Amino acid sequence: xxxxPLAEFIKSLDSDLEIKEGKQFTEVTVPPxxxxxxxxxxxxxxxxxxxxxxxxxxxxxxxxxxxxYHLYSTKFRHTVVLRTRTADREHPQFDSVSDIWEAANLHExxxxxxxxxxxxxxxxxxxxxxxxxxxxxxxxDYVDNDIITW
Amino acid sequence: MEEKAKxxxxxxxxxxxxxxxxxxxxTHGVMRLVVSLxxxxxxxxxxxxxxxxxxxxxxxxxxxxxxxxxxxxxMDYLSAHINNEAVCLAVEKALEVDIPDRVKVIRTLMSELxxxxxxxxxxxxxxxxxxxxxxxxxxxxxREMVLDIFEETTGGRMIVSYNCPGGVMYDxxxxxxxxxxxxxxxxxxxxxEYDDILTNNVIFHGRTVGIGPLPLKEAIAYGITGPSGxxxxxxxxxxxxxxxxAYDRVKFNExxxxxxxxxxxxxxxxxxxxxxxxxxxxxxxxxxxxxxxxKMKPVIKLPEGxxxxxxxxxxxxxxxxxxxDGNKLPYxxxxxxxxxxxxxxxxxxxxxxxxxxxxxxFGSLDFVIPDIDR
Numbered sequence: 001x002x003x004x005p006l007a008e009f010i011k012s013l014d015s016d017l018e019i020k021e022g023k024q025f026t027e028v029t030v031p032p033x034x035x036x037x038x039x040x041x042x043x044x045x046x047x048x049x050x051x052x053x054x055x056x057x058x059x060x061x062x063x064x065x066x067x068x069y070h071l072y073s074t075k076f077r078h079t080v081v082l083r084t085r086t087a088d089r090e091h092p093q094f095d096s097v098s099d100i101w102e103a104a105n106l107h108e109x110x111x112x113x114x115x116x117x118x119x120x121x122x123x124x125x126x127x128x129x130x131x132x133x134x135x136x137x138x139x140x141d142y143v144d145n146d147i148i149t150w
Numbered sequence: 151m152e153e154k155a156k157x158x159x160x161x162x163x164x165x166x167x168x169x170x171x172x173x174x175x176x177t178h179g180v181m182r183l184v185v186s187l188x189x190x191x192x193x194x195x196x197x198x199x200x201x202x203x204x205x206x207x208x209x210x211x212x213x214x215x216x217x218x219x220x221x222x223x224x225m226d227y228l229s230a231h232i233n234n235e236a237v238c239l240a241v242e243k244a245l246e247v248d249i250p251d252r253v254k255v256i257r258t259l260m261s262e263l264x265x266x267x268x269x270x271x272x273x274x275x276x277x278x279x280x281x282x283x284x285x286x287x288x289x290x291x292x293r294e295m296v297l298d299i300f301e302e303t304t305g306g307r308m309i310v311s312y313n314c315p316g317g318v319m320y321d322x323x324x325x326x327x328x329x330x331x332x333x334x335x336x337x338x339x340x341x342x343e344y345d346d347i348l349t350n351n352v353i354f355h356g357r358t359v360g361i362g363p364l365p366l367k368e369a370i371a372y373g374i375t376g377p378s379g380x381x382x383x384x385x386x387x388x389x390x391x392x393x394x395x396a397y398d399r400v401k402f403n404e405x406x407x408x409x410x411x412x413x414x415x416x417x418x419x420x421x422x423x424x425x426x427x428x429x430x431x432x433x434x435x436x437x438x439x440x441x442x443x444x445k446m447k448p449v450i451k452l453p454e455g456x457x458x459x460x461x462x463x464x465x466x467x468x469x470x471x472x473x474x475d476g477n478k479l480p481y482x483x484x485x486x487x488x489x490x491x492x493x494x495x496x497x498x499x500x501x502x503x504x505x506x507x508x509x510x511x512f513g514s515l516d517f518v519i520p521d522i523d524r
Contacts, residue, residue, distance in 0.1 A: 055486035
């Protein structure tokens with residue numbers, strides 16, 4: 001399946017989604033409430049079959065916190081980028097996709113560890129690299145008092 | 151974790167928890183495995199990571215693109231050159247720079263040499279993990295020749311930092327072609343010895359055949375790439391599916407097996423060394439003349455946007471994801487490292503096997519811990 005039908009197909013799943021043809025991939029912006037259902041549709045549907053979760057990237061946009069998913073299909077060899085964001089910095093929460101792709105388990109723990117983004121119904125959401133008293137270093141408002149400048 | 155461990159002990163008295171690591175020879179670095187056992191059988195393995203977390207993604211946000219390249223060596227130090235290449239390719243793709251043919255061929259040659267030396271070290275240490283001390287000396291002896299080639303051209307033996315945006319740092323050393331040919335000739339001769347010592351060894355078969363099998367579906371769901379994924383039949387070679395540098399002009403086979411056990415994960419790496427030698431032989435006499443780098447602006451600023459680049463390191467797919475806001479510093483850099491993704495399958499693989507098999511399975515996944523922690 002080439003690029004144009006993929007975007008059209010995702011549009012047919014939900015016409016409210018914002019779909020853009022990026023330089024590299026088809027990019028879909030999803031509200032957090034629809035993320036899990038769209039992800040599982042993309043995974044299960046025979047037309048898209050995104051069976052390989054490439055990576056999950058947590059991003060701090062300044063006001064908002066967001067998560068970017070790179071999905072890949074081992075059958076059709078195409079990629080789609082899902083992005084979602086929330087303005088709630090105190091309790092940012094998205095639905096976990098670890099029940100769809102097992103690979104998401106560690107990636108989501110990493111996003112929680114470094115950005116403090118919570119994933120609802122994640123089986124084992126604990127800090128990964130840092131201890132629990134540490135802040136969230138990849139947030140833009142993180143202050144490091146011990147930083148050495150050169 | 152402490153709470154959980156307590157729960158397990160009080161719930162079922164027969165379970166026994168032991169710690170492997172963080173300082174343990176068979177973890178090849180600082181990683182702690184909390185293993186719960188019933189008799190000799192593994193019930194659960196909990197990897198604890200972060201002992202060598204340096205915050206590379208955070209550091210990248212305050213460094214320029216040419217500086218970031220030097221941090222990537224320190225992730226998977228056995229695939230240092232390939233990591234460098236990934237960042238360079240992402241930057242070059244963003245700036246839409248045309249790279250001279252000579253650079254593409256040099257990068258491919260260096261990548262394949264890197265892959266060979268990485269798999270040699272895997273072979274050496276995997277043999278030693280399973281009790282074959284000789285392997286370690288054979289493997290390191292031959293790996294030394296590749297490191298000498300690196301040292302002559304790049305100045306570094308492992309941490310090469312040879313790439314820069316637009317090309318490579320310096321031209322190839324005049325001896326490069328001669329020494330690579332010597333190495334290939336030597337290595338073709340000794341690789342059958344590797345097979346005699348380990349691949350066809352009955353004791354080694356007993357330790358690895360049928361141990362920790364990973365079916366194709368699970369390999370894809372857990373995101374297992376590289377030789378470990380290809381041993382399960384997951385065709386995931388980025389060099390084949392999204393060729394970069396000079397991989398579109400060479401012929402090589404993607405090594406695929408279907409069994410997916412420890413033995414075939416090992417075998418995939420040994421076969422890949424042969425494929426890498428084929429690639430090197432196709433290119434070594436055809437290095438095009440020309441500049442070894444294109445001149446870039448002194449301050450590299452990527453246009454606003456997101457850039458994703460996949461490359462095939464010795465351990466699997468490395469993804470470099472750069473979000474740029476148009477500045478000379480990146481807004482966010484994410485490294486999708488192969489070892490981090492491969493780690494997620496460990497607990498699933500070892501369940502029900504004996505604790506000695508844990509070492510065989512752990513070794514066959516070929517982890518480099520700094521690549522997990524970043």
